[in-house]
Amino acid sequence: MSRELQVRKELAAAFRWAARLNLHEAVANHFSMAISDDGQLFVINRAGTHFSQANASGLVTVDTAMKGDSLQYGVDPTAWVLHSYLHRNVAHAKCVLHTHMPYTTALACLKDFEFLMLDQNASAFYGRIAYDRHYAGMALDPSEGERIASLLVDGKDVLFMGNHGVMVVGESVAQAFDSLYYLEKAAQLQVLALSTGRPLQLVDDETAALVAKQTREYPGVAVLHFEALMHILDNECPDYAK
Ligand SMILES: [Zn+2]
Structure with a gap:
């Protein structure tokens, strides 16, 4: 199968x-x-296609150098601005996932909030999260794409976009999706724990850093997770791969 x-x-x-x-x-x-290899050619969803109906042949391949109205090649304008600049300017952003997933977005909207090292899943993100606290409306202008891309420095692979959502990047679809999944799970736990109003028992920095390293080095965890997900789809709705 081709790449x-x-x-x-x-x-x-x-x-x-x-x-x-x-x-x-x-x-x-x-x-x-x-x-x-240079990250400039990328595949993205076609504007107007529901995630639940996405399939392999319906996606769009574009180049960061393409000019003009993105809709003429099937890509949503804000998707084009954000993803083209991330692929252009952030070397470690081979896969770029942008959602407004509810628990993570809720936390991203709290004033001066920093992700809590509350449990093992959260600790896996120690040192990986950047914060955008300057929401500037929908990303329709190239300057907004450039600004967002400039925040993912020092190897950071998660961006909490205040008043908006989240950006998760990775070296592969499996790795980025695994991060997206665990980020939302950890965020859900934080919202639940914060909702009790009781004092929180946080993991200390040293231990959280250790967990992040252990997670990074744990053999094949993201790949195994994603293969299991694809296996379910292969059985239940193989049309996704068509
Ligand atoms: Zn968005």
């Missing part, structure tokens, strides 16, 4: 599972994955 075909199949699986997990929002939100 592009494999990426299309994996991205379609990510869309299907994002819909199943209610991480999506209407036909907004967007996932993309590079298919060239």
Whole structure:
């Protein structure tokens, strides 16, 4: 199977599972994955396609150098601004996932909030999260794409977009989707714990850093997770791969 075909199949699986997990929002939100070594050629969802109906052949392949109205090649304008600049300017952003998933977005909207090292899942994100506290409206202008991309420095692979949502990037669809999944699980736990109003027992910095390292080095965890998800789709709705 060609690299592009494999990426299309994996991205379609990510869309299907994002819909199943209610991480999506209407036909907004967007996932993309590079298919060239320099990261400039990438596959992204077609504007107007619901995540639950995404399939491999329905996705769009575009180049960061493309000019003009993105809708003429099937890509939502804000998706184009955000993803083209991330693929262009952030070397480690091979896969770019953008959602308004509810628990993470709720936390991103709290004033001066920093993700809590509350449990093992949260600790996996120690040192990985950047924060955008300067929401500037919908990302329709190239300057907004450039600004968002400039925040994912020092290897950060998660961006809490205040008053908006979240951006998760990774080296592969499997790795980025695994991060997206665990981020929302950890955020849900934080919202629940904060809702009790009781004092929180946080993991200390040293232990959280250790957990982040252990997670990073744990053998094959993201790949095994994603293969299991694809296996379910292969059985239940194989049309995603068509
Ligand atoms: Zn958005």
